[in-house]
Amino acid sequence: MMYRFLRIGVFLFLLFQGTSCQKTELPITLGYSYPRGFPAMEIPLENQFDPIRIELGKKLFFDPVLSSDSTISCGSCHLPGFAFSDTLKVSLGVKNRMGARNTPSLANVGYQRVLLREGGVPTLEMQVLVPVQEHNEFDSDLLMIAKKISANPVYRELANKAYGRDPDPWVITRAIAAFERSLISGDSDFDKWFYKGNPWYMTASSKRGFQLFTSERLACSQCHSGFLFTNQDYTNNGLYEVYPDSGRIRLTGLDGDRASFKIPSLRNVAVTAPYMHDGSLVTLEEVIEHYVSGGTQHANKSPLIKPIVLNMMERQDLIHFLESLTDQAFLTNSKFNIE
Amino acid sequence: MKYSGLFYFSMAVLFNTACRPEADQPVDFDPTPFILEVGDFPDPLLPADNPLTVSGVKLGRMLFYEKDLSRDRSQACADCHIQADAFSDIRKLSIGVEGLEGKRQAMPVMNLAWHYNGLFWDGRSPSVRAQSLKPIQDPLEMNETLPGAIAKLQANKKYRDQFIRAFGDDQITPERMGLALEQFMFTMVSNNSKYDRWLRNEVMLTPSEENGRKLFFAEFDPNGIGRGAECFHCHGGHNFTNDEYMNNGLDNDAEITDNGRMMVTNNPGDRAKFKVPSLRNIARSGPYMHDGRFATLEDVIDHYNIGVKNAATVNFILQYNLQPGGLGLTAQEKSDLIAFLHTLTDDDFLTNTAFKKPE
Numbered sequence: 248m249m250y251r252f253l254r255i256g257v258f259l260f261l262l263f264q265g266t267s268c269q270k271t272e273l274p275i276t277l278g279y280s281y282p283r284g285f286p287a288m289e290i291p292l293e294n295q296f297d298p299i300r301i302e303l304g305k306k307l308f309f310d311p312v313l314s315s316d317s318t319i320s321c322g323s324c325h326l327p328g329f330a331f332s333d334t335l336k337v338s339l340g341v342k343n344r345m346g347a348r349n350t351p352s353l354a355n356v357g358y359q360r361v362l363l364r365e366g367g368v369p370t371l372e373m374q375v376l377v378p379v380q381e382h383n384e385f386d387s388d389l390l391m392i393a394k395k396i397s398a399n400p401v402y403r404e405l406a407n408k409a410y411g412r413d414p415d416p417w418v419i420t421r422a423i424a425a426f427e428r429s430l431i432s433g434d435s436d437f438d439k440w441f442y443k444g445n446p447w448y449m450t451a452s453s454k455r456g457f458q459l460f461t462s463e464r465l466a467c468s469q470c471h472s473g474f475l476f477t478n479q480d481y482t483n484n485g486l487y488e489v490y491p492d493s494g495r496i497r498l499t500g501l502d503g504d505r506a507s508f509k510i511p512s513l514r515n516v517a518v519t520a521p522y523m524h525d526g527s528l529v530t531l532e533e534v535i536e537h538y539v540s541g542g543t544q545h546a547n548k549s550p551l552i553k554p555i556v557l558n559m560m561e562r563q564d565l566i567h568f569l570e571s572l573t574d575q576a577f578l579t580n581s582k583f584n585i586e
Numbered sequence: 587m588k589y590s591g592l593f594y595f596s597m598a599v600l601f602n603t604a605c606r607p608e609a610d611q612p613v614d615f616d617p618t619p620f621i622l623e624v625g626d627f628p629d630p631l632l633p634a635d636n637p638l639t640v641s642g643v644k645l646g647r648m649l650f651y652e653k654d655l656s657r658d659r660s661q662a663c664a665d666c667h668i669q670a671d672a673f674s675d676i677r678k679l680s681i682g683v684e685g686l687e688g689k690r691q692a693m694p695v696m697n698l699a700w701h702y703n704g705l706f707w708d709g710r711s712p713s714v715r716a717q718s719l720k721p722i723q724d725p726l727e728m729n730e731t732l733p734g735a736i737a738k739l740q741a742n743k744k745y746r747d748q749f750i751r752a753f754g755d756d757q758i759t760p761e762r763m764g765l766a767l768e769q770f771m772f773t774m775v776s777n778n779s780k781y782d783r784w785l786r787n788e789v790m791l792t793p794s795e796e797n798g799r800k801l802f803f804a805e806f807d808p809n810g811i812g813r814g815a816e817c818f819h820c821h822g823g824h825n826f827t828n829d830e831y832m833n834n835g836l837d838n839d840a841e842i843t844d845n846g847r848m849m850v851t852n853n854p855g856d857r858a859k860f861k862v863p864s865l866r867n868i869a870r871s872g873p874y875m876h877d878g879r880f881a882t883l884e885d886v887i888d889h890y891n892i893g894v895k896n897a898a899t900v901n902f903i904l905q906y907n908l909q910p911g912g913l914g915l916t917a918q919e920k921s922d923l924i925a926f927l928h929t930l931t932d933d934d935f936l937t938n939t940a941f942k943k944p945e
Contacts, residue, residue, distance in 0.1 A: 328733040434761070436716070447633055447713035452850055560852045575760035579736040 271295055282433025284442035284474050288357045290428060291370065294421045300409040304426025306402070307419060309585045312395050314341050314385040321378065321423070327584045330354045330515035330577065331430060336526035340384040347383060348492065349526035352519045354577060355512060357428030360479055364508045364524050365495040371424035389416040432514055432577035437568070449571055456568025459561055466551045476513035476572065482549045483507045485542020486523060494524070505547055517570040518578065531566050613747040615754040616641045620769070622699070625777045626785065627824050630699035632772060633713065636765050641751035644944070646770025648748060649763060651943040654738040656683045656728035663721065664943065666692045670936055672867035673774065678878035682727040689726065690844070691878035694871045696935065697864060699772040703829045707860045707876045710850045714771050715764035732760045776866050776935035784929065791929060797919070798926025806906040806913055815890070815913060815923055819903045826865035826930065832901045833858045835894035835908065836875060842897065844876065857899050869928045870936065883924045891915045
């Protein structure tokens, strides 16, 4: 009974959240537009794109002042060169405390309807609070951060230009969210071919891999669908019989959500190793091997995941396709990095 | 001695101020088109989205010779694609920055503007721009990441400026690197060999060269009356290649170690097929074959004369080479063929200052 109310509450909250959003075209001043094939992004009315907001957000994103002992920033685990993920199984927070889950990529995060692996946080603005307060991450306090930041005239000036107020928690969460929404990645070799019709980038092997990926036999694109290569749903992919991490049931309390995790976008997947919510698979080859095996038995395992036969060539083609989703211009874009 | 610090300091100040006016000079986008001279060659079908510009070609040339593109700043493209060797490597297999051997022989970089059917021995890259970024990232070659290479270029004002001239702003992206390298490589045209001059009636071939030419362009006569070496079927046209992938009978089925084109097409019918290379400057671009197994042109001619082995995918064109006795070329005919192949050497190309390392 309690869960039902909770669900209705979540539903109303989302509804309310939805009304305060609008589809936004990118202003020319940002120097780019949505990539071909990408829809306009839904952005909260009070935090529309603005170059100064993004600049402030970027500064905060890479500023270690956000962590309790000023040792790490968002950018310590979300590295631009790895599509804003890192190369570790789980990242290290302050005092080298081990994180609980693998760091997800932030590429195109502005298109995610709900955040975190169990989908508990509805906006990027709210998500900022999670790593800030998490004991294993920044172990900090946004009020204290705001106090420290307000002492800095550069931040005060930027915050006033961007939002017309001093850098308080409201500004900090908005600005970081604005920067994160600007992390749009849609110029991979695949995009150049599929969405832009340019024949000079996609190899024949990658094209065959795409065919395999979308084939009924493999059914990868049943979940990894659309321009983000995710349907943003939650599922169990048969990683273990017993999961140390109970996944989405922590949010919904429903048995059907036990050990279910958010289906990640596959854009830039070749540079976001290791894989899975716990970073347990190290290479794309291992990931493919997992899906070929059909996974282990679990009550909630998706019926789409069953043993398949895939020869060496097909595996290679599939990997070449996944590699063609790497947007090198995004990884190297100085707009998204600090000097 | 105690003044030396002051001396260096004042020199630094002097140097700094002397440099400043130049450093402040604004750099502008310069889309001046590059006019590609192709002489008697047909006009190449260049990709419409990458028009050649003087500044783009220059940038590509700078990148081609840029050692910073390798992990430890020790190798540029030009270290395995050496101009005097027709932009190929005289080593059987090139050695990368980690001291490791590559898997196949370095291909000569020339007349790529007329390659429409994929790049590399197995044709895995659909374009020169896509190809050009691969050796940078290959662990056996330059072993650098694109972000790593770009960070090094971005730190270099020379490159920031040249990207502005070529593309309008100083954003260095892998795509732009590929486009610039593609532009430069499209300009690397070799079309002024002795053979080309002979075609224009400017020079005479020696009797040996002339006999070699005739053999090159003649079919084998199974009746044993005429003489022919069959080369032109595959190595025909102005670029001496049909731009196809073929198995030329180096190994029989059991001996094949490199599946070549099959790795790209997933078609067993393409097993051990490799790109038919252009024969221009062939006397300078040895060793030969995808694995560099033949050190000399003599070895190559011997292979086609009597050494061709049968395998499932060997091309039917080699039917006469496969029969007992092969083509039956005499020692004189073989040396005539080699004399002709030497007429394909284009010294203008091999010494053209436009392709040399930029200052």
